[in-house]
Amino acid sequence: MNKAFWGLVRKEFIQVFRDRNMLRIVFAVPIIQLLLFGYVVKLDVKNIRMDVYDFDQSRLSREFVNSTSAGEYFLPTPAQIAILDLEANFQDGSRDMALIIPDGFGKGLESHQNVTIGLVADGSDANMTAIGSGYMARMAQKYARDVVNLRMPLEVKYDVLYNPEAESVYFMVPGIVATLLTMVTIMLTSMAIVRERESGTLEQLLVTPISSTTLLFGKVFPFAVLGLFEMTVALVVGVLWFDIPFVGSPVLLFGLSALYLLTTLGLGLFFSTVTSTQQQAMFFAWFFSVFAILTSGFFTPVWNMPKWLQYVTYVNPMRFFMNIVRGIMMKGAGVTHLLPDIYTLAIFGVIVFGFSAARFSKRAR
Amino acid sequence: MNAGNAVVIDNLSRHFRSFKAVDRISLEVRTGETFGFLGANGAGKTTTIRMLCGLLSPTSGTGTVAGFDINRQAEEIKKSIGYMSQKFSLYPDLTGKENLSFYGAAYGLTRQEVRERTAELTDRLSLGDFIDRLTKSLPVGWRQRLALGVSLLHRPRILFLDEPTSGVDPVFRRKFWQILYELAEEGVTVFVTTHYMDEAEYCGRISIMHQGRIVEAGQPYELIRKHRSENLEELFIDLIKNRETLNAEA
């Protein structure tokens, strides 16, 4: 039944290339998503807008304020409003922190005393506050020691591997690659099958001698190809536009992506068996994607979530794939390092695809 | 099994939960016959056809199509039948030619065969240039002809047509039936449902279905004579009315 299989595949491609909406999903969406996410999704705390109230106005106080602007962590600006009104700038969201340097700061430091400065933070952004005040503490300590030339006998030498430039994009792009592959294959597969049912062509297909296995593979294969194509587009744009280093083996990445596709195509199949219109299918696929993305560790690490939510993430196949993509692309991880993820994905694939295929074939009979 | 029969059904039923869509019907269709399957909307015609084509499995009863058992040999049946559903079932975003070549592949035809038969069918169904247009841009009548073309592609011995002419103008319907006659002359068995009574008169034999049961069967003119009706339309309405009064009394 080779002929029927290739017939299905060819037909599916003709349909995709003739549908403007599909074309948009396949070509425009990945690039827009990549650019938008690449530029927007930055969770590192930088550019903290900080009002400075310098009541000391000494050489040391000015030097200290200047030193805080190193490394783009803080954007110190002299405060324009009275200290009693400082909250107003927090309330309308135009400042994140305020630094208060009391009179006597410079003199105190010069006479080897301990001086106290004030830091007011808009705590509503908890992350910014925690990380930002950490930075400030480090900078203040360092400055105090530099003033008196005190050398700490014990220091930590950091050796940051994989992304020493600390670029957010390097971390996000592999995530987007995983996201795209997931969303596109689930959405397109479920919609394409439901469309056949909606238009009555599925019934016409079922009276032909095509076996349900051929039908199944003929329907999912084109979307596996498209999904991998999307991934390639995202990778190429990521490497060429954002200069992402690709450390590991592309072959391994594509091989494991194929393994992961078993699960996403299975999910697409499954959604097609529980919906009756393309809109519903799209809706289901979209709904699932939102859940999958948020619990995959894409934005925030899984181990940082509450315990119960961490257990929930175990039913999210994307979580494991995310780890694989980042591991291979950023760290050059090999099969041995990714074994637990690979096993899990294999189990997911067999169960999800097997179950959905059985369900699909049963309905097709 | 009788070699002269294309379709044999014995006590066939299909229930959807407690609803009896098809209730113990029996019938025979001889090879080469044009058989009209009549009934009001919801009488169970489509369900019956779907069981015969292997799309639905029967709740009980037996039957054969082209000599193959509908309960066990659905795959064999599919190779010998053509099917055209009441729903328009071609890919709207493919051209006529692309639809034909796709279904050709589905039936396992070679490229050569597909090319030959496409040419042959284009000629026979007078599809002309329409075959290169996107199917969704075709007028309804042309689409129906194209759908017929698809169901004839693999030269089936039996053709199941489920209300093939609904929504088509009279000129097209006439043309459509001419094609069906030609097919019947070539020995193709045509099993067609319709609710146009003038079309039913073209059939060699008809059966009338009502609420899942066959209430009458035979040659159109014999039935008119038997029930002393003016025409098929009157016969149909009378039969259904009778049934309903019987039901009401019971």
Next chain:
Amino acid sequence: MQKLRFLAQKEFRHILRDPRSLVIVVVMPIMMTFLYGYAISLDVDNIVIGVIDYDRTDESQQLIDRFYNSAYFSKPDVNSESTDPETWLLSSEAKAVMIIKPGFAGSLRERSDFSLGMIVDGSDNTVAAAVQNYASAVVSKYALDQIPVGRDIPGITISTQVLYNPDLESSHFFVPGLVAIILMMISALLTSITIAREKETGTMEQLLTAPVTPVQIIIGKILPYVGLALLDGILVLVFAKIVFGVPFVGSYLLLLAFGLIYVSAALSIGILISSLVKTQQVAMMFALVTTLLPSVMLSGLVFAIRNMPPVLQGLAQIVPAKYFVTVIRGIMLKGAGLGTLALNGLALLLLMAFLMTVAARKFNTRID
């Protein structure tokens, strides 16, 4: 008025009978509240850090204990005696590995220089930054404690005052902002779909042949959604309060006023979209791309606008959700009043006026 009531009633029936819109109206807000409240916690703690201790002295053990007793770090699950730290990072068993070379205790006693090695998994730059911050803090605290008392060390003590959210709960930051997303989704997405549906099924034509004016039709159609949007907004706020304990410091009335301006802007977008498209499918795609995507990405809800490239920062200025997110955080968490929010309010009003004018224009020319 009578006509309006019937139109609105019909609309409510549509909503109640369409499982999809029910999902958007009921399930979505709850799911999003939970996911944003729990899943997007950006505070990094319990970072798994492995230690390879070649010194094996009381001092080195003390330092290790300092690490694991702090709230920031925790032990790896598998205490693999692997000597290759990179394997830990590659298999994601640890985010960093500290290496204490032999001679640690000795140089502490002799006050000679010593450097601890720390190999950090930099792939997630946020986590890597946190590791460095926290580890340095732990180590220098330990070092200072080794210096005998009595010696004068100058230092800068920071007295930090955290306003509004002293417990630094991430959910307090994300959940109120969600209201902006949900109001946008219902007002823009659902209205554009529902008007497109009337066009698609031909009922719009039917309605227009009846003696109702286009304005009445539109008002009748959107009123139920305004009601639903407000209900959903309240639902999220109640959830925020009960589940996440988010306080409400400011004025309810002020928030309601801003909410109405925002919803009007969102509805105008919805009507505008529906007058540009013909089918529900396209309306949905259009609405997702032009409203939901910017509202999530460019509003400052999760990702700080100040970190974006200038082009996107500029684009963010015309995203209504940007202003509403600021306003709702200001009112709920910081108790901001009208005075401090005036600029945001003005921007929102201008956007609304602009969108309404365009929507009204487009709509009138489409239906004649």
